[in-house]
Amino acid sequence: MLTGGKIGLRARHEDDIPVLRTELYNDVVNAARASGVPWRPLSPDAKDSPLSVDAEEKEDRLSFSVVELEGNTLIGIASVWGIDTHNRSAHLGLALLPAARGKGYGTDVVATLCHYGFVVRSLHRLQVDTLADNTAMLRSAERNGFVREGVLRSSAWVLGEFVDEVLLGLLVEDWKQGPRP
Numbered sequence: 001m002l003t004g005g006k007i008g009l010r011a012r013h014e015d016d017i018p019v020l021r022t023e024l025y026n027d028v029v030n031a032a033r034a035s036g037v038p039w040r041p042l043s044p045d046a047k048d049s050p051l052s053v054d055a056e057e058k059e060d061r062l063s064f065s066v067v068e069l070e071g072n073t074l075i076g077i078a079s080v081w082g083i084d085t086h087n088r089s090a091h092l093g094l095a096l097l098p099a100a101r102g103k104g105y106g107t108d109v110v111a112t113l114c115h116y117g118f119v120v121r122s123l124h125r126l127q128v129d130t131l132a133d134n135t136a137m138l139r140s141a142e143r144n145g146f147v148r149e150g151v152l153r154s155s156a157w158v159l160g161e162f163v164d165e166v167l168l169g170l171l172v173e174d175w176k177q178g179p180r181p
Helices: 014-025 028-034 105-120 135-143 172-177
Strands: 007-010 061-068 073-084 089-096 125-131 147-158 161-171
Touching: 007 105, 014 028, 014 073, 028 089, 061 105, 073 105, 089 105, 089 135, 105 125, 105 135, 105 172, 125 135, 125 147, 135 147, 135 161, 161 172
Parallel strands: 089 125
Antiparallel strands: 007 061, 061 073, 073 089, 125 161, 147 161
């Protein structure tokens, strides 16, 4: 398990799925805002669920369950995706259960994902793509040294309207020099 100050990132377990489905995926508004694909209902035994445990992770994507270190309680999910081994870059993402939001866990998750990307995977660049009104993710990324690099105007179709996305980037040399929580 990778550990941050308050959180740990571990493999997704089968018993995580019912909690994640109920508290993250079945919240249609948040699920639609967090994904680039339309929300659809899933049966409890759906094998193609975006939350399912995949024994054969794809080379370009790693999925983690986020746990609170004190008590080992499941509090969300995180991912490193779009891993490009030639250009040594990847994207970061996370989603926290409603009860875990606003407690600083997001900043700690981003910091731990940065450690994984830069130290464990020897990546050169990490990127966050988020909706322009996702202030929690913007703050978590910026607190970890990410810099806003641009806005993709009306690039995401979310619940019946196009919304802007913000791109943030962090290079390994800036991460090594900057203060981190």
